[in-house]
Amino acid sequence: MATKTPAEAPASKAAPDAKRRSERSRRAIYEAALALVTEVGYGKVTIEGIAARAGVGKQTIYRWWSSKAEVLLEAFIDLGEQAAEAAGGGEAFASLPDTGDVAADLKGVLRATVDELLDRKYDAPYRALAAEGVVNRELSEKFVQQLLEPGLKLYVARIEAAQAAGQIREDLDPRIAMEFFVSPLAQRWLQGTGPLTHEYTDKIVDYALHGLAPR
Amino acid sequence: MATKTPAEAPASKAAPDAKRRSERSRRAIYEAALALVTEVGYGKVTIEGIAARAGVGKQTIYRWWSSKAEVLLEAFIDLGEQAAEAAGGGEAFASLPDTGDVAADLKGVLRATVDELLDRKYDAPYRALAAEGVVNRELSEKFVQQLLEPGLKLYVARIEAAQAAGQIREDLDPRIAMEFFVSPLAQRWLQGTGPLTHEYTDKIVDYALHGLAPR
Amino acid sequence: MATKTPAEAPASKAAPDAKRRSERSRRAIYEAALALVTEVGYGKVTIEGIAARAGVGKQTIYRWWSSKAEVLLEAFIDLGEQAAEAAGGGEAFASLPDTGDVAADLKGVLRATVDELLDRKYDAPYRALAAEGVVNRELSEKFVQQLLEPGLKLYVARIEAAQAAGQIREDLDPRIAMEFFVSPLAQRWLQGTGPLTHEYTDKIVDYALHGLAPR
Amino acid sequence: MATKTPAEAPASKAAPDAKRRSERSRRAIYEAALALVTEVGYGKVTIEGIAARAGVGKQTIYRWWSSKAEVLLEAFIDLGEQAAEAAGGGEAFASLPDTGDVAADLKGVLRATVDELLDRKYDAPYRALAAEGVVNRELSEKFVQQLLEPGLKLYVARIEAAQAAGQIREDLDPRIAMEFFVSPLAQRWLQGTGPLTHEYTDKIVDYALHGLAPR
DNA sequence: CCGTAAGCGAGACGGTACGTCAGGTCTTGGC
DNA sequence: GCCAAGACCTGACGTACCGTCTCGCTTACGG
Secondary structure, three states: OOOOOOOOOOOOOOOOOHHHOOHHHHHHHHHHHHHHHHHHOHHHOOHHHHHHHHOOOHHHHHHHOOOHHHHHHHHHHHHHHHHHHHHOOOOOOOOOOOOOOHHHHHHHHHHHHHHHHOOHHHHHHHHHHHHHHHHOHHHHHHHHHHHHHHHHHHHHHHHHHHHHOOOOOOOOOHHHHHHHHHHHHHHHHHHOOOOOOHHHHHHHHHHHHHOOOOO | OOOOOOOOOOOOOOOOOHHHOOHHHHHHHHHHHHHHHHHHOHHHOOHHHHHHHHOOOHHHHHHHOOOHHHHHHHHHHHHHHHHHHHHOOOOOOOOOOOOOOHHHHHHHHHHHHHHHHOOHHHHHHHHHHHHHHHHOHHHHHHHHHHHHHHHHHHHHHHHHHHHHOOOOOOOOOHHHHHHHHHHHHHHHHHHOOOOOOHHHHHHHHHHHHHOOOOO | OOOOOOOOOOOOOOOOOHHHOOHHHHHHHHHHHHHHHHHHOHHHOOHHHHHHHHOOOHHHHHHHOOOHHHHHHHHHHHHHHHHHHHHOOOOOOOOOOOOOOHHHHHHHHHHHHHHHHHOHHHHHHHHHHHHHHHHOHHHHHHHHHHHHHHHHHHHHHHHHHHHHOOOOOOOOOHHHHHHHHHHHHHHHHHHOOOOOOHHHHHHHHHHHHHOOOOO | OOOOOOOOOOOOOOOOOHHHOOHHHHHHHHHHHHHHHHHHOHHHOOHHHHHHHHOOOHHHHHHHOOOHHHHHHHHHHHHHHHHHHHHOOOOOOOOOOOOOOHHHHHHHHHHHHHHHHOOHHHHHHHHHHHHHHHHOHHHHHHHHHHHHHHHHHHHHHHHHHHHHOOOOOOOOOHHHHHHHHHHHHHHHHHHOOOOOOHHHHHHHHHHHHHOOOOO
């Protein structure tokens, strides 16, 4: 049984000592990265720029991250945690609301999502990460795992609850059902194939639940 | 009196004379761009690299395009035209098939789309353009207008036909209905949130048409 | 017979085209290098600094030279040529003066040399090159060959003339004899083992010619 | 009144306590410095490299020395002392030999000097210090004072003895006379203007003593 | 003989410069 | 006048060291 102790790691070039890490620098880097992405656009963000803005040596960035995409990913995750902590006391979005009415619940969540996607503070970095992920498998995995998946799981759970309540057919794969609510929104946001409005997401929910074909 | 032709561009530095343009160079640049994107990945493609590979001066690229994204966009459109010409005699995909059975027709088209998205030849450049579009509004517009929209219009047309045939409810916005077939696929492809299979797209069609709620 | 044509050169990374070289940049680089060495000292001269001061890209330096020492060497040689051209019409120092009196001639030349070595304009770069040469064989060879040797040859020639005139013993190696006039000066200048004055060089000449031992 | 002990250093940042200094580290640093200079060349020696090689923290070097040149200077002096201690019981080279024959005595010493200068163990560090001294006045002074001067004084003393013995003219400045034996050797060694051989130094002595001019 | 303050190995930090790569502009010579 | 070629200025890359600054630890001094 080749179980490894967690304290191992042969690493290619000696891992830095996380205990000595400067919290102050980390925060400054996050802030600089987020600010720059919104100000100049992801393509024009440079490691050098982040370092300068954060008042930090370049090496301090290279020591802890391996690309600007990774910096931004962590910065954005941190931004989410900050927001969550500020908003709710504990786990902010542990689950989607469940009033017993799936349609209403989903409409509410999607409206909130639209608002968030249109918020300058989130749009630029989130979009940058999505773009990078499209073309960079490694980042994509982290992006999906750490940012997307937690949100998607909430939908899946809510749909399962609806199935139990008889509001959604039991024979459907909730993982796929969930995409009817999320993907149209995602595509409009990412590719700009149409406007993001509350009316739009309301319709999405209605169409999806009742189907396109006449009854 | 400096008579101008109506199509005159007030360009800052005199537009090059398209009549004298070297067809040979243009083709070589397209091929180089597509090959490089597949071989080294979009992020590592450089104008210099394209020029070298195409046996062309850098200036010849800068004269006719304004960024590597634009080169790639045109190269990809050209690739599509080549393929279309090769495949069908004339207009290859003037419309989606209409056998009278929307479900079957859509399933067929989506299966073909999945196959195409998984084809190495198309995946890399298409993905690169999509990624760039997420973060670059100008390119995004051209991308949607010239590559995405024509395809989407076919769906809209097919759905309208189905509405006329009574297979899809008349009160639905076909533009939104269309997204139920296209967006889930797009998201899985772009973000890697799930596998792309024929079974998957079949389900998408069924779920969408009959709705998630029990009848 | 494996004689190679001069136009050959397989070079490690393609030699740049000297015909297209910017004369303006070359001159600016020479001036910047010389100025910086005098102002901040050889150790603090950087390629980046030279480039900035010369208003030139770093790559333009790296394209034509392989180290700051080589830049400085060429700059200093050029400085000498400038001075020579300015001073005499043609070849300024084709030979040492020959009035028939070796002692007087040598004293005159050495006094002039002292003055030159104490001139701020020459001291810093010359010293830097000498220092680098002490520790860098490749540069040392170029330094000796291109800067030192031409001067030393003049001494050898003058000594040979003196031998022919019976003022210096015929059985002596002029190459070694020459060093008695040059080396003490060189050491005082390089290592600071004593002051450089006209009295000092006069004595050197007298001591050397008449010997240390009593007659 | 802030009474100061006489040995008090008004240092800017409190002098370290020499009593607590680690002898083991000091030695390791000397060895590392000397080894590195010979192995990779002075220019490529770094404080970090010395520290790593010596198994010592960087701060331990910065605490006791102010530059790599100073480390090397002390290391080299120490090397000399080690050698002296090993060779002779007490003061190894308290004076030059005096057999009554200046010529022979000087030839012997110079031959020994040549051998030492060609010894790999001494060449690299000594050369490095000389080079640094050419361009760094502060180090130059220490270098001359602590390494060169003691040797030169021996020559001066031997020449004065020869003057007393009537073998060298009394009216000559022994300080200058000495340079005829030392400087040519120094220049050939530092600048590579000629080979270092026993024949060469023998001739130096003969030429210097009897003069270049015919008698 | 024991507590404490120093020296120590280690290495993270804010920086500067390295040598390289590519971007976009401009010039030269060939066709 | 387009083109291949490529020198040029610019600016970012990722790395190596600089000299300073903690961190625990070990060690020897002085109360």
